[in-house]
Amino acid sequence: MTAYTILIEDTGESYRCADHRSVLQGMEALGKKGIPAGCRQGGCGVCKVQVAQGSFSKRVMSREHVSAEEEAIGCVLSCCIKPTSDLRLSVIGKMKKNVCRTVEPAGVRPVYST
Amino acid sequence: MTMTGVLRPGHAQIRVLDIKESIPWYTDVMGLVPMGQDRQGRAYFKTRQEHDHHSVILRQADRAGLDFFGFKVLDKATLDDLEKNLRAHGVATERIPAGDLLETGERVRFTLPTGHVIELYAEKKDVGNAMGYTNPEVDVIEGKGICPVRMDHALLYGPDIDGNRELFQKALGFSLVERVKLEDGQTDLALWLTCSAKAHDIALVRHAEPGKLHHVAFLLSTWEQVLRAADIMSKHRVSIDIGPTRHGITQGTTIYFFDPSGNRLETFCGGYDFYPDMHPVTWTWDEVGAGIFYHDRKLNDAFLTVVT
Numbered sequence: 001m002t003a004y005t006i007l008i009e010d011t012g013e014s015y016r017c018a019d020h021r022s023v024l025q026g027m028e029a030l031g032k033k034g035i036p037a038g039c040r041q042g043g044c045g046v047c048k049v050q051v052a053q054g055s056f057s058k059r060v061m062s063r064e065h066v067s068a069e070e071e072a073i074g075c076v077l078s079c080c081i082k083p084t085s086d087l088r089l090s091v092i093g094k095m096k097k098n099v100c101r102t103v104e105p106a107g108v109r110p111v112y113s114t
Numbered sequence: 115m116t117m118t119g120v121l122r123p124g125h126a127q128i129r130v131l132d133i134k135e136s137i138p139w140y141t142d143v144m145g146l147v148p149m150g151q152d153r154q155g156r157a158y159f160k161t162r163q164e165h166d167h168h169s170v171i172l173r174q175a176d177r178a179g180l181d182f183f184g185f186k187v188l189d190k191a192t193l194d195d196l197e198k199n200l201r202a203h204g205v206a207t208e209r210i211p212a213g214d215l216l217e218t219g220e221r222v223r224f225t226l227p228t229g230h231v232i233e234l235y236a237e238k239k240d241v242g243n244a245m246g247y248t249n250p251e252v253d254v255i256e257g258k259g260i261c262p263v264r265m266d267h268a269l270l271y272g273p274d275i276d277g278n279r280e281l282f283q284k285a286l287g288f289s290l291v292e293r294v295k296l297e298d299g300q301t302d303l304a305l306w307l308t309c310s311a312k313a314h315d316i317a318l319v320r321h322a323e324p325g326k327l328h329h330v331a332f333l334l335s336t337w338e339q340v341l342r343a344a345d346i347m348s349k350h351r352v353s354i355d356i357g358p359t360r361h362g363i364t365q366g367t368t369i370y371f372f373d374p375s376g377n378r379l380e381t382f383c384g385g386y387d388f389y390p391d392m393h394p395v396t397w398t399w400d401e402v403g404a405g406i407f408y409h410d411r412k413l414n415d416a417f418l419t420v421v422t
Contacts, residue, residue: 038420040376041372041373042376043372044421044422060131064177094419
């Protein structure tokens with residue numbers, strides 16, 4: 001089994017994701033947080049991310065949430081991509097405020113952003 | 115109670131992102147019976163126990179969601195009467211010719227105030243449930259797939275659910291069964307309506323975007339079947355939203371899950387019987403969590419946010 005490191009830039013959280021799992025599924029399987037989970041099937045758009053670095057394979061995703069132009073620049077649904085290298089990404093889905101912690105200076109307890 | 119007028123939900127046309135992937139999923143995981151494809155490429159399904167030709171239609175599209183939801187009415191005279199009621203209520207209607215959907219008669223189509231397309235029809239071919247009408251055996255649920263009893267109801271999300279309620283109650287004879295009030299104690303967040311003796315045939319949640327699908331639901335016969343469905347889902351790596359659990363509203367047991375295109379489906383069991391002399395049940399904002407998910411007593415993020 002090959003696995004790659006996924007770094008969520010918003011939180012600084014990273015995890016290892018097997019290459020047979022979607023980036024979202026890999027995160028959820030380890031109980032990690034950072035990318036909001038919705039339908040996990042490419043339909044609802046809540047797990048949308050911008051991949052800043054790295055390569056991935058992908059399956060079909062709803063055009064309601066990802067245009068062809070966005071898809072071409074790595075703005076994709078994380079439930080529909082599987083890593084083929086280490087990835088750096090940031091969260092842009094519409095539930096970001098619900099689950100994405102802000103990164104606080106050392107010594108300050110993390111709070112949920114609004 | 116003598117049931118006339120609108121009888122029951124009869125079909126849901128669901129948009130899928132990859133029909134080649136979706137047909138085996140609806141067949142092998144859901145356990146629906148494939149009933150062929152039409153010239154447009156739409157794929158038709160029924161449950162084993164349904165008599166009419168189909169209840170689920172899949173159409174390939176570049177976005178997920180619900181094309182339309184159809185109700186069967188008693189007969190052609192009823193269809194004409196209900197169309198008159200709709201027009202008197204100020205609703206524009208159009209007739210879709212017989213045969214547009216396989217084995218289906220003429221349909222009356224209109225758009226709800228929430229933007230959803232609804233259809234009424236009186237005729238669809240009775241292909242039977244393979245048990246016959248004389249001395250039928252029990253259909254023992256065994257083998258692959260969830261094998262629900264019937265396509266049962268849908269929950270739709272959109273802005274003007276008050277307009278929908280008026281239309282369903284005044285033009286189509288539905289009854290209000292349960293409602294959830296927002297924090298102001300006045301505005302309805304959600305409504306459960308029935309045209310029959312079921313606890314719901316259609317449900318509505320107030321939501322900013324029009325025309326959205328929350329879920330299409332399939333009835334199972336027992337709580338054991340709900341647990342069996344969850345095992346089948348996990349075995350097939352189906353994306354489960356929540357459950358198995360119970361709704362406070364309708365008191366049905368449930369699993370919310372997603373098809374391969376992200377359309378939420380429900381398999382549920384139970385719920386009480388409704389009679390038109392019953393008083394509507396109201397849930398207050400502070401107890402909405404228990405209304406939606408009775409065991410957790412809290413909403414999850416996905417309930418109000420994840421739609422197609």
